[in-house]
Amino acid sequence: DAGVIQSPRHEVTEMGQEVTLRCKPISGHNSLFWYRQTMMRGLELLIYFNNNVPIDDSGMPEDRFSAKMPNASFSTLKIQPSEPRDSAVYFCASTPWEQADTQYFGPGTRLTVL
Amino acid sequence: QKEVEQNSGPLSVPEGAIASLNCTYSDRGSQSFFWYRQYSGKSPELIMFIYSNGDKEDGRFTAQLNKASQYVSLLIRDSQPSDSATYLCAVNRGGTDKLIFGTGTRLQVFP
Numbered sequence: 001d002a003g004v005i006q007s008p009r010h011e012v013t014e015m016g017q018e019v020t021l022r023c024k025p026i027s028g029h030n031s032l033f034w035y036r037q038t039m040m041r042g043l044e045l046l047i048y049f050n051n052n053v054p055i056d057d058s059g060m061p062e063d064r065f066s067a068k069m070p071n072a073s074f075s076t077l078k079i080q081p082s083e084p085r086d087s088a089v090y091f092c093a094s095t096p097w098e099q100a101d102t103q104y105f106g107p108g109t110r111l112t113v114l
Numbered sequence: 115q116k117e118v119e120q121n122s123g124p125l126s127v128p129e130g131a132i133a134s135l136n137c138t139y140s141d142r143g144s145q146s147f148f149w150y151r152q153y154s155g156k157s158p159e160l161i162m163f164i165y166s167n168g169d170k171e172d173g174r175f176t177a178q179l180n181k182a183s184q185y186v187s188l189l190i191r192d193s194q195p196s197d198s199a200t201y202l203c204a205v206n207r208g209g210t211d212k213l214i215f216g217t218g219t220r221l222q223v224f225p
Contacts, residue, residue, distance in 0.1 A: 031211060033213075042217035042218065043158070043217075045213070045214075055211075091157055091158070103160070105157040107157050108157050
């Protein structure tokens with residue numbers, strides 16, 4: 001079975017530009033999590049969805065960040081406008097309903113904002 | 115106080131030795147505890163989970179949980195150079211599906 005799929009794997013953009021990160025969870029999984037990882041702050045939860053509904057977005061740093069999950073097989077994380085401090089690796093993870101706290105991570109998107 | 119605390123390391127052990135990784139957490143309502151391994155440039159990979167006090171063994175790995183002391187550990191027996199990675203401790207926030215991660219301990223196993 002395919003694991004969690006993320007695209008793009010690498011993104012380099014200039015400050016002020018819009019960035020959209022994409023995630024396809026494992027088929028049959030019903031929860032999806034977006035994380036950001038930096039050297040300074042480690043792995044931070046940004047937002048998570050259960051059955052496509054946002055449950056907790058308290059980790060979203062500010063209004064520049066937004067996330068959607070229009071269906072069970074796709075989610076996006078958008079940053080508009082991007083800033084250099086947004087540079088990080090962004091991970092998506094999904095969990096099956098029968099083991100709701102066991103998260104499977106995608107390969108991540110390395111974002112660099114110049 | 116951080117919710118999940120780990121020593122950043124690096125922890126250096128010789129090949130064949132036991133590596134001991136430790137983690138403390140602050141939320142007494144936490145019920146689920148996880149160890150993830152992360153190789154440089156890769157994503158976190160789940161290696162162990164534990165729900166009950168005591169020890170849980172899986173191959174060369176043993177997870178230990180002491181809820182009274184709010185302490186979780188991971189022992190790696192017969193350490194191999196391929197075990198060299200960062201090990202992340204994760205704890206669920208009580209009553210939720212949210213995992214709170216520590217900043218990780220970097221393990222180096224030298225031949």
